[in-house]
Amino acid sequence: MKKKDEVVLKLDSAERGVIIAAINELRNKRIEEGISIEFANEVFLKLAGK
Secondary structure, eight states, rough: OOOOOOOOOOOOHHHHHHHHHHHHHHHHHHHHHTOOHHHHHHHHHHTTTO
């Protein structure tokens, strides 16, 4: 299995909000197209701090 690189971003609340909105938009588009949203959900949860 290939090792994944980890990146740490320092974001203020506005920047974080923009990224969350973009991921949510991508997630919604994938739902409409019937494509898996698992990866988008994982990223969304990481940003939500869960």
